[in-house]
Amino acid sequence: MMRYLKSKSHNPHHNLAVEQVIFDLLDRRCTYFFLWQNRNTIVIGKNQNARAEINFDYVRANGVTVARRLSGGGAVYHDLGNVNFTFVSDGSSLDFRRFCAPVRDALCALGVPAEITGRNDMVAEGRKFSGNAMYQKDGRVMHHGTIMFDSNLDAVEASLVAAPDKLAAKGVPSVRSRVTNVKPYIQGNMDVNSFISYLETYMRAHFDMQDYTLSGAEEAQARQWQSEIYTTEGWIYGKAAAPNRRKRFDGVGSIEIQLETDPDERIKNIAFYGDFFFQKDPRELAQTLCGKRPRVEEIRALLRDTDVSAYFTNLSNERFIALLCDKILRE
Numbered sequence: 001m002m003r004y005l006k007s008k009s010h011n012p013h014h015n016l017a018v019e020q021v022i023f024d025l026l027d028r029r030c031t032y033f034f035l036w037q038n039r040n041t042i043v044i045g046k047n048q049n050a051r052a053e054i055n056f057d058y059v060r061a062n063g064v065t066v067a068r069r070l071s072g073g074g075a076v077y078h079d080l081g082n083v084n085f086t087f088v089s090d091g092s093s094l095d096f097r098r099f100c101a102p103v104r105d106a107l108c109a110l111g112v113p114a115e116i117t118g119r120n121d122m123v124a125e126g127r128k129f130s131g132n133a134m135y136q137k138d139g140r141v142m143h144h145g146t147i148m149f150d151s152n153l154d155a156v157e158a159s160l161v162a163a164p165d166k167l168a169a170k171g172v173p174s175v176r177s178r179v180t181n182v183k184p185y186i187q188g189n190m191d192v193n194s195f196i197s198y199l200e201t202y203m204r205a206h207f208d209m210q211d212y213t214l215s216g217a218e219e220a221q222a223r224q225w226q227s228e229i230y231t232t233e234g235w236i237y238g239k240a241a242a243p244n245r246r247k248r249f250d251g252v253g254s255i256e257i258q259l260e261t262d263p264d265e266r267i268k269n270i271a272f273y274g275d276f277f278f279q280k281d282p283r284e285l286a287q288t289l290c291g292k293r294p295r296v297e298e299i300r301a302l303l304r305d306t307d308v309s310a311y312f313t314n315l316s317n318e319r320f321i322a323l324l325c326d327k328i329l330r331e
Contacts, residue, residue, distance in 0.1 A: 001031070002207045004209050004210065005018075005022065005032065005033070005213070006035045007034070007037070010080065013226045013231045016230050017229070017230050018214070019086055021218050022088050023070075023135070033085070033203060033209065034087075034088070036084045037078070038067075039079065040062070040064045040079050041078040042076070042160065043068070043069050044069070045071060045073040045133060046069060046278075047273055048068075048075060052161065052273075053075040055158060066237075069133070071134055071277075072133060072276055073131065073133030077156045082149065083147045084144060084145070084146055085103060087141075087142070089141055090140055091139070096116070099143035100122055103122070104116055109202065110186050110198070113125055127178055127180035129147065129181060130147050133277065136279050149195050150183045150191075243258045244257065245323055249314075251314045252312060252315045265294075266292060272285075272286065272311075272312075276315070278313060279310045281311075282311045289302070289324075294324050295325060296325050
C-alpha cells in the first residue's frame, strides 16, 4: 500500500523534518509518496561544504533560505515554480530509476520528452529539470527529487556556484544552459497547482494510494526536529575548511578531503565533502583513518576488508587511496 502526504508549508526546514518523520517513524509496511514545495531555497547535500556551493551575495540580497538535507548529492534551488517529490520505502539499493520512473511516465503522458539519465537526473531534450538524491538507513530508502515546472532559471544560476570541472564533465558552459522547465513542453495553460493535482491523479490511477495526515504527535516531532536540527547553524553550515584533496570521478561525483596531520605525519583530523552518494556515513571511515599515515601501502592494508564504495557510491578502493595519498591516478 502507498500512502500520500502533501505539505501545506513552504518552509524548507519544516518539510525536511517531515521527511525524517516519514522515514524514521511511520509504519514500514507502507510506501510513502510526499509532495512539497519550498519558497526560494537552496538545499545542499548532506556532505557538501555550504560555503563552496552557494553564492552568498545573491542569497543575502534576495532572501534565499539555505537548508541541508539527509541525503547526498548536490545543491538544488527550490522556488514555488518547482515541485518536490519524495518516496520512502523499504529497500537495500540506491536504485534511482525505480523511483524516477513514475514521475517520468506521468510527465511523458503530458507530452514532456522526459528521460532518466546520468547518475541522478531527469532531462527533457538533454536539459535537466530534475535532480534526485537518496538516503538509506536500516533497510529503508528515501528518494527525493525536484521537478522544475516553472522555476526562475536565472535564480537557479545566480544562487549556486558551479564547479568548473562539473560543467566541463557535462559539456556545457553554464548552469543556465543545461537546465529547463517542463511547462513549455505541456500544451494548454497548466499552472503549477494544476500540475500538482495532475500528479496526484496520475499516482492514484497507477498505485493503490491512500491519503495520510500526520498525527498530532508526529507533527510535534517534526517541529522539534525542525528546531533542534534543521534550522541550526551547525547543521546547515558546519565547520568546513578549505580542502587539500579534491577530484571529480565519473559516476561518483566530486570528493573533497580536508586533511590535517600531526608532526609524525599521522592523520589528526579528516573530513569528507562533496556531492557523492553514500550508504554508510563517511564519518565512520574518517574515524578509521585517524592515527594512520596517508601512505598507499599503509592505507591499502588498513582498508583490505573495507568496501569504500559503501561510503562513496561507485568509488573503488584504489581510486580512494590514490586521492587520499595525493597520488596521480592511472586509469
